[in-house]
Amino acid sequence: MLVAELIGILIVALSVVYIYYKYVLFNFWRKKGVFYVEPLVPAGNLTAFVTGKLSVGELFRDAYLKYKHHRAFGMYTFFKPNLVIADLDLIRTVLTKDFGSFHDRGMYCNEKIDPLSGHLFLLPGKKWRNLRVKLTPTFTSGKIKQMFMILKECSEEFAKSLESKAQTKDCIEIKDIFARYSTDIIMSAAFGIKSDCISQPDNEFRYWGKKVFEEKPFWNAILMFAPQVMDFFSIPFNDRGVSNFFTKMFRDNVEYRQTHNVIRHDFMNLLIQLMEKGYVEPDDEKDINNESSTATKLTILEAAAQAYVFFLAGFETSSTTATYCLYELAQNQDLQNKVCKEIDEMLKKHGELNYNAVNDMTYLHKVINETMRKYPPVPVLNRVCTKNIKLPTTNIHVPEGTLITIPVFGLHRDPSIYPDPDKFDPERFNADKVAARHPYAYLPFGEGPRVCIGTRFGYIQTKVGLISLLSKFKFTLHPQTPVPLSFEEAPIVLTAKGGINLTIELR
């Protein structure tokens, strides 16, 4: 009897939830007269992502290619209305022109229960703005130049570690190899630690690095689109083990440097300046302004969260870019030869690998841009409406709290913007072709005041890794590697399924 009653109550409760979803929550776009994609209870239009059938980038790419003629259209991410912006002028409105109405990402950020989530990528409002101002001088070309030695050392070790494999024309899984290289670089640059992932593939740094990007499609979807659920239940997003590991490492390091007076040209040093003085010493002393002298200082946890985001944002994005780049060059030997020729010429001209030599490699720059066009590591951009607005040139009134998605992967594979979009063609980035395109048609680093703060470092890290390999080795496709690739469904970063196997040999 009791069981029958419980089943009855459950059926009634589920029916109420279903009706509430269908006729109240999912009525949002219909009421506003905005075209929308028909949702399903309970995940809205995210069912394919949550159930692990499609990656988030592919899901929004498909919707964009089907409905882009609406310029902007409604979707539902779980129970929340989400406006997908398809038109390039409207994208500019959201990211830049009307930034005041869209300054936050609307993703999970809860400093109380998850201090490492209090970083630049996730922080909203004033806290974000103050921190962005403080961190911007960390990424000037002067500062990146000072870090060049760290990059060079790691890349030399990286190339050396592959020599024996090249001599025997072995097959290597390039994604894991680049992930280890990028972990070493970012550990060294962000934490001042030699993590040795190149020589010890299974050490603790690699373990925790992998743990951060562990596949958890449901939680990733909640983090991005319904963080209120986690706030409500006080659930931290970061794994406790990951948090403890990174926080302890940061604290120990700060203590060591402060007691031993160690100064090293890396992000860690700049974060210590932010803790001790409240500002980063400018490249030129006379650039210190009066505001800097009264600046508020970062607490150790706030600084640790920034080091953590440099790690998160810096390692996976750059290593996937380098991986896809070699995958394309392995299929297009004529393009690989052209890049190698430029690398040889520039190394000869500058006498060694240095910052200026890298910046002189203009063809390599186009090759990397085309790689991120075809495979944008961050396949969607997220914002949330922070102030009611009528979207200019449309009849759409966007209320505060509406989520916004910009389908970058869709734009980058749109044949009306990039003819024959699956073709890898670096010439698309010749100056005249770039000038002829809408400036918001290419968004691998986002745009506007919340554009990637690490763009320069991301480019240089990816380039130095590629140069160190391409100056010595030749890469060809291994029969195990599929063409075209398919993508892992769970990660937010666009990741190739099953890794990428290439044959490596001496040039």
Ligand code: HEM
């Ligand atoms: C190829 C490498 C990289 C790619 C493709 C990339 C891409 C992106 C994208 C798409 C965004 C969001 C921008 C927006 O919403 O408009 C972003 C933000 C960010 N990135 Fe990167 N990134 C890369 C490397 C790096 C590196 C090396 C660092 C740090 C060392 C970094 C730190 C950040 C931070 C802190 C933000 C948040 C900025 C803010 O909200 O103010 N990124 N990145």
